[in-house]
Amino acid sequence: MLFSTVPARRTRWKWVAPAIAGVLVLAACSSSKAGINTSPGTSGVPASSVADTGSSTGPDSTGGTPATGSDRIIRVGAVLEPTSLDILTTAGAALDQALLDNVYETLLKTDDSGDIIAGLADMPKISADGLTYTLTIKSGVTFSDGHPLTSADVLWSLQQVTGPDSKSPKATSFKSVTAVDATDQKTIVITLSVADSGVEYALTQRGGAVVEKDATDLKANALGTGPFKFKSWNQGTSLDFVRNDSYWGPKPTIGGVSFVYFTDANALVNAATSGDIDIATGINTDLVEILKSDSKLVVNTGTTTGKYTLGFNNTRKALADQRVRLAIREAIDHTGLIALNNGYGTLLGGPVPPSDPWYEDLTSVAPHDPAHAKQLLSDAGYASGLTLDLVVPNIYPTNMSEFIASELKKVGVTVNVKPVEFSVWLDQVYKQADYDMTIVDHVEARDIANFANPDYYWRYNSKVVQDLIGKAQAATTQDAASGFYKQAARQISEDSPVDWLFLAADVTAAKTGVTGYPLNNTQSRFDASRITVSG
Amino acid sequence: MIWFSVRRLALLIVSLAVASVVIFLLLHLLPGDAAQVAAGTQASPAQVEQARHDLGLDKSFVHQYASWVGGVVHGDLGSSVLSGVSVSDQLNKKLGVTVPLVLGSTTLSILVAVPLGIFASIRHRRVDGVALSALTQLGIALPTLFVGLMLIVIFGVHWELLPTQGFPSSGWRDRSEAARSLVLPVVTLAIAQAAVLTRFVRSAMLDVLHQEYIRTARAKGLTRLQAITRHGIRNAALPIVSVLGVQVAGLLAGVVVIERVFSLPGIGQMLLKDVGNRDIVKVESTLLVITAIVLLIGFLVDVALRLIDPRLRSAR
Numbered sequence: 001m002l003f004s005t006v007p008a009r010r011t012r013w014k015w016v017a018p019a020i021a022g023v024l025v026l027a028a029c030s031s032s033k034a035g036i037n038t039s040p041g042t043s044g045v046p047a048s049s050v051a052d053t054g055s056s057t058g059p060d061s062t063g064g065t066p067a068t069g070s071d072r073i074i075r076v077g078a079v080l081e082p083t084s085l086d087i088l089t090t091a092g093a094a095l096d097q098a099l100l101d102n103v104y105e106t107l108l109k110t111d112d113s114g115d116i117i118a119g120l121a122d123m124p125k126i127s128a129d130g131l132t133y134t135l136t137i138k139s140g141v142t143f144s145d146g147h148p149l150t151s152a153d154v155l156w157s158l159q160q161v162t163g164p165d166s167k168s169p170k171a172t173s174f175k176s177v178t179a180v181d182a183t184d185q186k187t188i189v190i191t192l193s194v195a196d197s198g199v200e201y202a203l204t205q206r207g208g209a210v211v212e213k214d215a216t217d218l219k220a221n222a223l224g225t226g227p228f229k230f231k232s233w234n235q236g237t238s239l240d241f242v243r244n245d246s247y248w249g250p251k252p253t254i255g256g257v258s259f260v261y262f263t264d265a266n267a268l269v270n271a272a273t274s275g276d277i278d279i280a281t282g283i284n285t286d287l288v289e290i291l292k293s294d295s296k297l298v299v300n301t302g303t304t305t306g307k308y309t310l311g312f313n314n315t316r317k318a319l320a321d322q323r324v325r326l327a328i329r330e331a332i333d334h335t336g337l338i339a340l341n342n343g344y345g346t347l348l349g350g351p352v353p354p355s356d357p358w359y360e361d362l363t364s365v366a367p368h369d370p371a372h373a374k375q376l377l378s379d380a381g382y383a384s385g386l387t388l389d390l391v392v393p394n395i396y397p398t399n400m401s402e403f404i405a406s407e408l409k410k411v412g413v414t415v416n417v418k419p420v421e422f423s424v425w426l427d428q429v430y431k432q433a434d435y436d437m438t439i440v441d442h443v444e445a446r447d448i449a450n451f452a453n454p455d456y457y458w459r460y461n462s463k464v465v466q467d468l469i470g471k472a473q474a475a476t477t478q479d480a481a482s483g484f485y486k487q488a489a490r491q492i493s494e495d496s497p498v499d500w501l502f503l504a505a506d507v508t509a510a511k512t513g514v515t516g517y518p519l520n521n522t523q524s525r526f527d528a529s530r531i532t533v534s535g
Numbered sequence: 536m537i538w539f540s541v542r543r544l545a546l547l548i549v550s551l552a553v554a555s556v557v558i559f560l561l562l563h564l565l566p567g568d569a570a571q572v573a574a575g576t577q578a579s580p581a582q583v584e585q586a587r588h589d590l591g592l593d594k595s596f597v598h599q600y601a602s603w604v605g606g607v608v609h610g611d612l613g614s615s616v617l618s619g620v621s622v623s624d625q626l627n628k629k630l631g632v633t634v635p636l637v638l639g640s641t642t643l644s645i646l647v648a649v650p651l652g653i654f655a656s657i658r659h660r661r662v663d664g665v666a667l668s669a670l671t672q673l674g675i676a677l678p679t680l681f682v683g684l685m686l687i688v689i690f691g692v693h694w695e696l697l698p699t700q701g702f703p704s705s706g707w708r709d710r711s712e713a714a715r716s717l718v719l720p721v722v723t724l725a726i727a728q729a730a731v732l733t734r735f736v737r738s739a740m741l742d743v744l745h746q747e748y749i750r751t752a753r754a755k756g757l758t759r760l761q762a763i764t765r766h767g768i769r770n771a772a773l774p775i776v777s778v779l780g781v782q783v784a785g786l787l788a789g790v791v792v793i794e795r796v797f798s799l800p801g802i803g804q805m806l807l808k809d810v811g812n813r814d815i816v817k818v819e820s821t822l823l824v825i826t827a828i829v830l831l832i833g834f835l836v837d838v839a840l841r842l843i844d845p846r847l848r849s850a851r
Contacts, residue, residue, distance in 0.1 A: 083617035083812055090617075091575020167585065169577040219619035234704045235618060235625065236800035236808070260701065263804060264795040266684070271700040271798065274691045423567030423813045431571055431583075 071255040072533050073242075074514065076526065077268045077277040081261035085233060086218040087209050088160045091169035093443055093524035096206060098239050098259045101527035103144075104224035106208035107135060107154065108200060110523065114355055116200050120149065120210055120225065121188070124203075130195030130476035135188045141248045143212045144229040151182035156213040158188070170207035173198060176473075195474045197481035201446060227252050227529040237261065241528075250529075257528040272297060278514050278533075281526065283507040285344040286397075291509045299509045301344065302520035305353045305445040306504035308345075310404065311429075311438045314497050315459045318386055319436060325496040327376035328437075329366035331411040332404060338502050340403050345502035350493035351448045353503055355522040357478065358448075358485035365493040373411045385412040388436040392417060393425040396439055400501070404439075430457045441504060445522055448485060449473070451492050460497035536841065536848060543837060547830045554826045555607070555819075559600050562815050569813035573616060590616050590815075603819060612820035617812060622820045625805065632702055633801035636717055636793070637786045640724035641779065647729040649775075652736020653763065659741060668737065674730025683723040683796040690719060700798040720797045724790065728782060735778045739771035746770070772843050780836035784829040 080094035087095060087104055100106065109119040117123070121135040141149040161168040162177045176196035181189045192199065202208065215223050222230040227249065228241035242256035260277055262268040265284035272280040273294050283291065283299075292299050312319045312328070319325055338345040346354075349362030377383065388408075392401045398419070405415035415437070420428065429435045438457075442450075452469035454461035465488050472484030506521040516530040570587035571578075578586070587593050591602070606613055612622040651667060658664030691699030698716045707713045743749065744767065752762040791803030802821065809818045841847045 084619065091577060167582060169575045171582065172577065172579060232704065234800065235620065236629070236805055237701060238704050240704065262700070262798050263808065264798065267700055267796060267798045270687055270691070274687075274695065274699050276698065276700045421567060421811060423569075423572045423811060426571045426576070427566060427568040430576060431568065
């Protein structure tokens, strides 16, 4: 009994029951409203610049009392969390960002200027025909559990990626590889079926990461040779690493790093301003001003390889015509689009970002010229107008698609914007190519070869481009490859199978005194080993 | 009462079985290809098919349903297709955030709303009663998102009194730290909840205050307060308990906005992300567990109502 009262007499109560029932109905109505009324808020928050910027350490108070100097755990706030830690099978840049260079290391690496340098192995000796790569593994390297790195580990790791049952998202970068052998404790020989200038670079990426041969439970664990040791993963919260004190290279000066994940762009910024995190990465450009006005924080703007792309379905009747595609490109004021993005971003006229070795400024191929765009549409037989669907993953800010729609309206193209969930986008657009136009941020470096794949979701089929990219891939020197890639890039831009909206900027904020963190996001990885803290 | 409980529990199990079919079908009818999501954008078609096979998505609906429900019946909620982590482990962790959040805000809102509601009903014609009523309207109208952000700005950023983001990764091992990180979210939720509840308490009490038995109680010499505490509250409790049940049930799955604003690793956030990732088994099992909890709350509310009101006990 909750209350002690005099038992009520039944007769007096008869008419109360309907009243109570009425109240109950009312109650049900308004309280269900109380439970749900919060949800519109979620969509109200711009989902930030998609893809994979940052990792950051967040609110979790890992190592107890954060001290200065060598015990300090640096907390890095990020917006994209990995779905699994399995570096051999899980796709996605979120994983690269946290694990590569920190826990796992790759056989080769790229330096700050993008050149390929030695990693866990010395630079490969390549045979004159370009078909045999001989790699010598560095001496004195151990995994963080003390087990020394041998060619057996490298062999096993490479086999997981290049083997016939590979589940690696990087399997296609090694399609020319026919065999991998360990000839002794320190030597690995990779044999190719055709010369492939992309293999060296592929070894700097996920496919070149070395995992201990006997590693278990890779989905929820990570054990590599890197400067940090995996400590714990609290799904939905943080990924925690501590310094690997037996690291073979220069040891980090910080005690560890925690990547803290925020699904909400505002929450990330709040965490930065309230001091919950040391570094915030992948900041939504709408929110940068708040951080800039905070004297305790330093805001940096760096470059990325994120190419915001307006993809065309090149097999749709109107869009199969190059004039229509070019017209759409010329109709859009890309400078205005960047302004809409609070001024963050760079004009991009082709498929290659400035940090790739074969970059060339192609912005003059399709300059903003609505009058010419109208002319092109009229030449193509669409003087009276044209209607196209724009299928957009709902992770991108809606003002971008609205801006594009209003620009195209000016030249007589009516755009129906259709937002979809990303997983729906993957199926409908990416896999089945059931769309007219779409927007995606292509974040990968050196991904021009997508344009040589006629089955890619743009369904762009150019023999000339396929031939040039084939030659570039088969080149035995990087210079020769670059030459062919440049030609291909120009040809692609002229064909306009897509429009390059802009190159995304990487906005990072850090507490004053925290330095040495990556300022650019051209590799989708966040090397925390050189972070230092003063004061 | 026992017979009633048995019948209600049987009904609960049948409801769960029906819910499991609905959940399963809804998730499998969702557009979007789980295998493609799992394999990623760089996977070859062969790799996508391999992923489909590994996830068991190439099997028939009946087979997939049977293997899921079969596991659930044996206490195995399955594991995430993406991270491989067992769903029950994940749920335990997430419920450890969401349940204290929901219970905390509900308790706080009861503590605030019951006295306020009674006060507002007694003084419903006075200025202070009307003002209180208006204030509850405001509390209902303010979006929790806004309230949450305001609290963050005031207590987290300006005064730096309380943590505004996240939950300790060690969970409840550090109790004071865990509790501190839930203070602002609990207050945010409680404001909206208390506003609704105050109005219900007020209207329920108003209803009761005009009953003849209250007048009779007064005529027998009880003071107004005595009449209210001895006869009023118990009668007014019926609609309030019902409302509370619905509120708590709604909150369990509905706190996602608060979880986002405060970066709390709770069940709402997890569900939102898993649906986006098409982590089907995990979503199915999570929804089933939430459904079970909601049904259980409904059951407890019914039992409570019968404990409070003898008339319901004899009703069939």
